[in-house]
Amino acid sequence: MSASKTNLNNWWYIMKNKGSSQLAIAGLLTVWFAATASAAVRPNVVLMLADNVGWGDIGAYGGGEMRGMPTPRIDSIAEEGLQMTQFLVEPGCTPSRAALMLGRYAGRAGLGTIIIGGTPNTLQDAEITMAEMFKSQGYATGMTGKWHLGSEEQSWPTRQGFDEYKVGVIETTDGTLYRGHMERQNMPDDFIESVVPRVWESDENGDLKPVREYTVEYRSQVEGDIAAASVDYIKRQAKGDKPFFLYIGWTHAHYPNLPAPVFVGKAGHPYGDAIMELDYRTGQVLDAIEEAGIEDNTIVIWASDNANGNSQTMPQGYIGSNNGPFRGELGDALEGSLRVPGMIKWPGRIPPRKSNGMVSIHDFYPSLAAL
Numbered sequence: 001m002s003a004s005k006t007n008l009n010n011w012w013y014i015m016k017n018k019g020s021s022q023l024a025i026a027g028l029l030t031v032w033f034a035a036t037a038s039a040a041v042r043p044n045v046v047l048m049l050a051d052n053v054g055w056g057d058i059g060a061y062g063g064g065e066m067r068g069m070p071t072p073r074i075d076s077i078a079e080e081g082l083q084m085t086q087f088l089v090e091p092g093c094t095p096s097r098a099a100l101m102l103g104r105y106a107g108r109a110g111l112g113t114i115i116i117g118g119t120p121n122t123l124q125d126a127e128i129t130m131a132e133m134f135k136s137q138g139y140a141t142g143m144t145g146k147w148h149l150g151s152e153e154q155s156w157p158t159r160q161g162f163d164e165y166k167v168g169v170i171e172t173t174d175g176t177l178y179r180g181h182m183e184r185q186n187m188p189d190d191f192i193e194s195v196v197p198r199v200w201e202s203d204e205n206g207d208l209k210p211v212r213e214y215t216v217e218y219r220s221q222v223e224g225d226i227a228a229a230s231v232d233y234i235k236r237q238a239k240g241d242k243p244f245f246l247y248i249g250w251t252h253a254h255y256p257n258l259p260a261p262v263f264v265g266k267a268g269h270p271y272g273d274a275i276m277e278l279d280y281r282t283g284q285v286l287d288a289i290e291e292a293g294i295e296d297n298t299i300v301i302w303a304s305d306n307a308n309g310n311s312q313t314m315p316q317g318y319i320g321s322n323n324g325p326f327r328g329e330l331g332d333a334l335e336g337s338l339r340v341p342g343m344i345k346w347p348g349r350i351p352p353r354k355s356n357g358m359v360s361i362h363d364f365y366p367s368l369a370a371l
Helices: 008-026 030-038 072-080 093-102 130-136 173-184 189-195 216-238 270-291 361-369
Strands: 044-050 082-088 140-146 164-169 198-202 208-213 244-249 298-304 339-345 353-355
Touching: 044 093, 044 270, 072 270, 072 298, 072 339, 093 130, 093 361, 130 140, 130 244, 130 361, 140 216, 164 216, 173 189, 173 216, 216 244, 216 270, 270 298, 298 361
Parallel strands: 044 244, 044 298, 082 353, 140 164, 140 244
Antiparallel strands: 082 339, 164 198, 198 208, 298 339
16 A cells, blocks of 8 residues: 555545535535434445446336336335435546546546556556545445456555455456457457456455456356345345445446346347346345345445447447436436436435435545545
8 A cells, every 4th residue: 555545544534524515515415424423323335336327217217117127126225215316427437436436526536538458547556445435444345346447456446445356347348349359350369368358356365366258148147246246245244343335336237238148138128138137136235235134224325327328329239228308428528428327225314305406426435434
C-alpha cells in the first residue's frame, strides 16, 4: 500500500462530512443514514451493479412484464425501499465504476472513458476506494464479477481494498468475441493466447490467478457463477463477527447477451432473456440475505452502470432494450444514457417511497461513509 493511502481514517472523515453536506441538498439518503450512525449501527452493505440496463427495462420503471421480460425480484427492492427515478451515472462502464468506487468524477482519476487492458488508463494505487474506506472501519470486503477498472496489479480489486475477488471479469464481456475476431484475421496463436480475456480469482495473498478463459461458451454460465460466489460470501460472512461490504458486478445485460440455457426464449429475444436471468440472480442474492437472518441489518443497493445501446448502430443483442422516454443511449452525454434504475432497501430504516430528487452514482461513497 502506498504512503498516500496510509491515513484512511482521515479520508473516511472527509467523505463522511462530504456526504452530510452534499446529499442534504438532494434530501434523500443522508437523513436516514445519519440517524443510523447516531445509533452506532454498522450495517452490512450489498451493492449490485448491473451492466448496460436501461431505465425502461425494469418493471418498477415501466418495463419488465409490460415489455415481456418480468423483473419481480428487482422490482421488490424498489417496492420495499427507495426507488430513485432520477438516478444518474456516467456514460460508460469504466467511468461509472470509477465514480462509484471513488466518489468523484471519473475523469479526475483518468478513467473518463472505457479502458482497454495494457493502456496507461488504469485505477492508480494512490486512489482510495469505497472498499478501502469500509476496510478502514473494520469491515470484511468482498467482490464478485465485473471490475473494469484496470488489469494492472495496482488496479486489482485485492490491491484496492477488497479481501477477496471471485469469478473475476476484470475487463468487459465483449472480450468473449475477441478470439473469434483474431482467428479470422489469422493472428498468431501465441499472440491470441496472450491477450484473450480470462476469469480470475484471488488467492490467500490477494494475488489474482486465471481460472479459465472468458469464452463465448462460458458467457452463458458466468452470471450463475457470480450469483453462487456471492451467495457463498454472504453465508460465510453472516457467521462472522464483522460487518461486511459485498460488491457484485453483474455482466447482464452487456453484449453479447447469452443467458443460461434455461432462460433462452423466455422473453422472445436475447436481451430480454438476459434481463430475466439478471432478475433471477438478483433474487438468489436477496434470498441468501434473508436466509442468513441478516436482512434487517443489511443495506441492499441495486443500480445500473449506464443505459443500453438500443439504436441500429449498436449490436443486435440490444434489440428489445428500452431507455424509457429519454433520448440517447450508451456512450451519449444525453439523459437516455445517464438516467438509469437505482434503488436502495434497508428494512426499518429507509421507508418505502419513490423520489424524483436528483442523485448520482458518485453520491453512494460519501453517503455510506456517513454511516
